[in-house]
Amino acid sequence: MWQLYQFPLCPFSRKVRLLMSEKGVGYELWRENPWEGRDEFLGRNPAGRVPMLHDPDKKLTLCDSRAICEYFEETSEKPQMIPGNASARAEVRRLVSLFDENFYEDVSGPLLLEKMKKRVILRQPPDSRALRQAMKLAHEHLYYVDYLLDRRPWLAGATMSLADIAAAAHVSVADYLGGIDWAGHDQSRSWYAVMKSRPSFRPLLAERQDGIQPPSHYGDVDG
Amino acid sequence: MWQLYQFPLCPFSRKVRLLMSEKGVGYELWRENPWEGRDEFLGRNPAGRVPMLHDPDKKLTLCDSRAICEYFEETSEKPQMIPGNASARAEVRRLVSLFDENFYEDVSGPLLLEKMKKRVILRQPPDSRALRQAMKLAHEHLYYVDYLLDRRPWLAGATMSLADIAAAAHVSVADYLGGIDWAGHDQSRSWYAVMKSRPSFRPLLAERQDGIQPPSHYGDVDG
Structure with missing residues (x-):
């Protein structure tokens, strides 16, 4: 195991x-x-x-x-999560990197620093300017997700892929830490509700980081 | 093209x-x-x-x-640069990430910030403490490269791979910016001399970033 x-x-x-x-x-x-x-x-x-x-x-x-x-x-067995030909696979990996690098640097990383590490490790107050900036950049990233979902059923194409998984993983951490305002992001919100309703997501939504509570909508699988 | x-x-x-x-x-x-x-x-x-x-x-x-x-x-055609079975390929990718993330965060990124971006873009003097820290961490990374090369002919195993390419790419940038002290790193130095002598490396060694000159040993393919 x-x-x-x-x-x-x-x-x-x-x-x-x-x-x-x-x-x-x-x-x-x-x-x-x-x-x-x-x-x-x-x-x-x-x-x-x-x-x-x-x-x-x-x-x-x-x-x-x-x-x-x-x-x-x-x-591993199917389902394939980096599907398609080489250029389709490059598109999945581009989006994984967009979330693992840009979204993390702009949103999930700063939120983790300000709301978790400063509280649990550094024993410092959060920097409210950094928090506002992270929430502002979260909007920009969600606009791009909305844009993709206007053109494709899933982030990288016709089927769910590692791009959706990476994006949902980062969004879930930002959402837990109160960094996501879903207003104006109907496509992103619907996509994330579908991701949250998958059995793979349930254990994550039930977990808590020591001493930090998520907002009430966080675990709600109806969006 | x-x-x-x-x-x-x-x-x-x-x-x-x-x-x-x-x-x-x-x-x-x-x-x-x-x-x-x-x-x-x-x-x-x-x-x-x-x-x-x-x-x-x-x-x-x-x-x-x-x-x-x-x-x-x-x-593309051979040579394969992520060779072997799944666990061998995971080892290549682990090392690529070690250089693209850790070495970049510790060494090549700070050197680029202090010696290139501050000079060319931000018009600020470099922070000598940050430069000393990057050079100190470069030593720690090179000790790990020495350690690997004591056990394997190339960084990830028996043949040259993307791990060697990623490592040499980052080391070359750090070396250009005067951030590498090779003293005490005989294995790393020999490995890098072999990488530098490859035809693929020549165009990189001949290039110059506007207004920044590398140290005299930088382009020397005999180490």
Whole structure:
């Protein structure tokens, strides 16, 4: 059984969990706070980031969320989550990167810093200017999601893909932390309601990060 | 013919250029300074980052350096640059991420900020504390490269892979900017000398970023 090292509000770990659930790959959760720099964790994973997957029977460790997703795309049963020809697959990966890099840098990363790390680790008050900026940039990202969904049923094309999973993982963390205002984003809101209603999403919506409560609409699968 | 949008010291563009050259895929260079936020560039590439590849004949645009590398791994001739079974491929991708994320955040990113962006764009003096920190962290990364090369002929295993290409791309940018002290890193230095001597590397070593000169050893292919 895979051991998945993570903390509840890590968007990259959420992406991997959603992918594994969609593909029917079992795992057990192991709590890892990467900011604690635990020696055994760093020994296996010099990057010092979660998620990390470890299989004690196979003596195999996988690090980096995109490398992990590619691994399961190569080794697991359908449904394919990076589907199509090479250019369709490049479009899925472009969008995964847009959320893992740009959305994280603009929205989910700053929200995690201001609302989780400053509270739990640094014991500092949040910077309200940074929070406003993250919420403003969240709108810009959601406008782009609306734009894509005006043209395609799912973010990268005709079927659900890793692009939807990555986007929903980041949006769910931002939503948990009160950073998403859904007003004016009907397409994005409907798409996210569909994602939330999938069985793979249920365990994520039920989890809580220590001492931080989400807004009341967060776990509501009717949007 | 592929049009590759980039600026000379972008490590992600260097990675893609090395991969394309190793695979014998032709391209022409188009200069793009992403910090200028050119409308036509952002219209094709909402992430606003280089490299971007565009093929006007195929009407195809590829964004995100990892998505681009996967595209050429799927569509191009040998040599394979993400070789082996799924776990070997995961190891290549783990190391690509270690350089694209950790090394960039610790070393090549801060050096680019302090020595290029502050000079060319922000018109500010560099922060000498940040420069010292980047050079210190470069040592730690090179110790890990030494460690890997004590156990394997190439970074990810028995053959040259995208891991070597990504690492050499980032190291070359750090070296250009005077951020690498090779003392005490004999394994890394020998490995990098081999990388520099490849025909794919020559065009990179001959290029100059406007107004910034590299140290004299930078282009020396004998190490």
